[in-house]
Amino acid sequence: MRSVPVPALAGSAGGPVVDADDETLMDLPSVEAAARAIIRNVETVIDGKRAAVTTALTVLLAQGHLLIEDVPGVGKTMLAKALAKSVHCSVSRIQFTPDLLPSDVTGVSVFNQVERRFEFRPGAIFANIVIGDEINRASPKTQSALLECMEERQVTVDGATYLLPPPFTVVATQNPIEMEGTYALPEAQRDRFMARISMGYPDTESELMMLDARDTASPLAGIEAVVSADQLRGMMTAVRGVFASAAVKEYTVSLVRATRDDRDLSLGASPRATLQLIRAAKARAALHGRDYVLPDDIDSLAVAVLGHRLVASSRVVGHHQDRGPVVDDIVRRIVAATPVPVGAPGHP
């Protein structure tokens, strides 16, 4: 198996994700400042969605993938695009349709008549931030091609493996209401996403402001990158260095275990969920300039990180068409009922 660096891609100078030693390490105040800058920037196009924006950025910094689930027209794609444009890195967008082929995502080997050999044409996945619109409209085959790339952070075509350069984040959107003619993501594939957020409708004030500001021009046109790809990698490195105490780890594990034992859930969260919850919490701590994780970080991310992985028992779902809010309520209840370990001072 060959490992072939992919040419001609912006911001692809870095090595594999795991070799992070040579990356610029950013100190936490700078991380916090940069994060604020990104959030401010995104908020110029999306009003009144601070929580969604923050969670999206958190996932980006934790090197996870984000699933945005909501009804059409609330700014899912706008959020993804604004986030991508705020960081100076490559962005690609895939509109998923039933006839989309896996090779459209991953790329394809084409015979070069001049050089008389096959050469690899990278697909849309080769970008730092990949926006997958309406992911549930693609065929399962295409979906699984995308999801393999997400997990492995590499693409294998015709026996050759191509690494995907960090940062690499997939931001997928889907519409939970209109399910006709779609292929809902199976649980195993939902599990690949670090977090799921929903935008929700803007409040009256934000909607009025939106009318005034974006009646004519496309707001995205005015967005400039505020953070370079190198800076972003530095932020990610800093996030990995955030400290999680034994008490916090214990708390995370008991939360996740509680989802497995809860009588209202027929499927609990996976160990991968535990791992990603801690990672996301580290990113959130760094976003707030802290170099240690608080139980509060876990609490505030629990719904986003765990919600989409859980399956509520049919008893509690009842007639709800959208299971999301039901599961979110269960997660909130579990969070509220799980004791927070105090931890021994000085002995984390």
Added chain:
Amino acid sequence: MTPPDAGIRPARRGPSARAARLKQAQWPLAFALLLLLVVANAGLGPLLEDTGWWWLMTFAAAGVLLGSAGLRRAGLPAFFGPLAGFGVLVAMLTLFFGAGSGWLWLIPTGETVDRFRDLVFSGAVSVEQQSTPAEATVGILFLLSAGAGMIAILLDTLAVILRVPALAGLPVLVPVLVPGLVLTGAANLPALVLTAVAYLLLLRVEIRMRQAGSLQRPPVPARPGSVSQGWKRAPGAPGGAVVVGSVAIVAAIVVSVTAPVLPGGSVTGTRPGSNLLFSNGVSPMINLGQDLRRPDAEPVLHYRTTATRPPYLRLLTLEEFTGRNWVAGIAPGSRENTVDDIALPPGLSPEIKTSETITSIGIDDLATRWLPAPMPARSVTGLLGAWYWNEGTGSIASPGDTTIGQEYTVTALTLEPTAEQLRQAEGAYPAEIRRSLRLPAETPALIGDTAREVTAGTATAYDAARALQDYLRGSDFAYDTEAPVEDGYDGGGIDVVSTFLEVKTGYCVHFSSAMAAMARSIGIPSRIAIGYQPGSLSASGSVAGVGRYSVDTHDLHAWTEIYFEGVGWVPFEPTPGRGAVPAYTRDDAAAVPLGESGANAPSNAPRPEDLGGQQNADAQSDASSLAEELGGILRLGLLLLGTLALLLLPAAWRVTRRMLRRRGILSGRSGAADAWREISDTAVDHGVFVRDTETPRELAARLRVLIGSAPGARGAGIGAAAAALDRILVGAEQSRYGRPGGDASHPRAAELLADLDMVLRGIRSASDRRARARATLLPASLWRPAERRTDSQPRTRRIYARE
């Protein structure tokens, strides 16, 4: 460090703390139980006179039930309830009945236990002695209070801990059904119906609480819209309770109506209607008259004696005159007072001539716990069972055995004081003897007037007693066992005495109680003795010159005993035509004419009992009442002081803990984490409900709101306190969740202390006066620490299999 991002998730956990604790206390249930018990207790009404006993029972039950509920309210686990209830009961009994023997009048000591045992015995004796409606003596009150308290504990356990309030109907059947069993055919239907209503109310309350989810513990906070509320009602539980309850009520009614009334003799195994003295719950005085009126005399016992004059056989003495009745004082002797060696009677001086006699007694047909014996006895042999003698009265009684079939030998003294000795007996009476001077407050003037009239011109107590005896034995009075019953003044009450003195017809009960009451009215200690007069010498059965005497039911008798200082209790015989007049009261003992009463009494001095004695007695009683009053005040003061100290104990504990933490912080041994602990404890003290599922940051957010809500607080002060709170919060978080040694929020301990004080002040000033007082006196953090170190799993249960 940035300011903490508070308010990320505001007020996420939070059923109202107050409501949660109120639910835990289950006040409605406690009150319903109390109502049930109180109503059921009223069912004892036909058995007892007045209503004081009912209030006392209510008080005991209320103390137990409300004390238990209060502790639950304070956050203690429910199973502490009965323990606490028992503690409250013991403390209340010690306070009311311990006569100051308890430590701080609340905590029982060995002496209290002894006293309680005596009270139980005397209560049992009173129950045996009295007819219904009986007078609630101290012993009975004690038994009732203890019983009500125990039933209350049982109810509390059944209804609150075991959560089967339907079964609470069973214990309360005891007070409801007892009258039905004791009184013939007295199925107290109104009481039963009322109890049933109270019982149904209890079930109703319990069902309502179940439906409201109050009985669920702990209250799981539920999100609006959350489907799972944690608790699911057990199907049909209230319905089952109603069924069980209805069955219990119906069964109770059926049983109380149809239950066979216990035959009077079944206790003793002899045939009903025989001379079962005291065994069927009848007053000795009334019973005595019944025995005397019986047309056929039944043999009771027989005896042989070495005494020259056949002795009176005394059963017991009645020294307390309650107004309605003469009753025995506290009866049982100590367990060490075995009958093989009985002490000399109190007050007997060696100068008095005594002779020892031996009497062998065989019981033919008598069932009582009192032993008929010549008094004062020195030893008894041949008895079966445990018999003890009493220091005060010399009476011999058994807590568990009866006289049935006993054959025993009594060695007794015969007191042979001379009239002169009795005349010279003087000096202040000891305190326990002075009790035998008490007359009921409602004593008619006639008694005292008659007594003074009869004893006018007598110089000594002895002469006065003789004058009374002679007066009653005089020709004015007639012995008749029927007349009092026909005229409706039977018994020994104070009104009966006064009627008797007018009608001048009656039998030994009337004569003896009249003499005793009159003696008391002129300051001479007196009491009534109940027993048998000597009986008759059988023609046959004389063995070696020792005659066999037979005693039958007609020999049952009551006489008066008078106390003389230096001699002790001396019997007198006021009933004409009955018994034998003691030698020392006969005329040949030379009545001393006025003026010759001895060296100590000037010839024309007023009789001490008449004027001086009276005044003296008054002065004495004044002095003693003053002393009692002072003692009462002192006792009250000490009680208050002790209670105060007890009440301040939690406060002292809390202050100590705070001091230790401050010291630790100041010395640098502990840091912001301890300061935070102190803050959250203080918050708990002030009524903030802190859960172990709450992060410090969430608590801080709530505390910031609390501090900001302080009435009259200025913006800057609030800001400073909030900033201090944030600094400590960050420090605590760093030390708990940060890297080891990462707490750098307060480089100097003094600053940390200053911050801590500012926050504590903020919390204090934001609470109302009541909350502050509670925080000081009853700091909740002592028994419900804000942070329990727990790694327990969330309280969820998997019921449904994975789908």
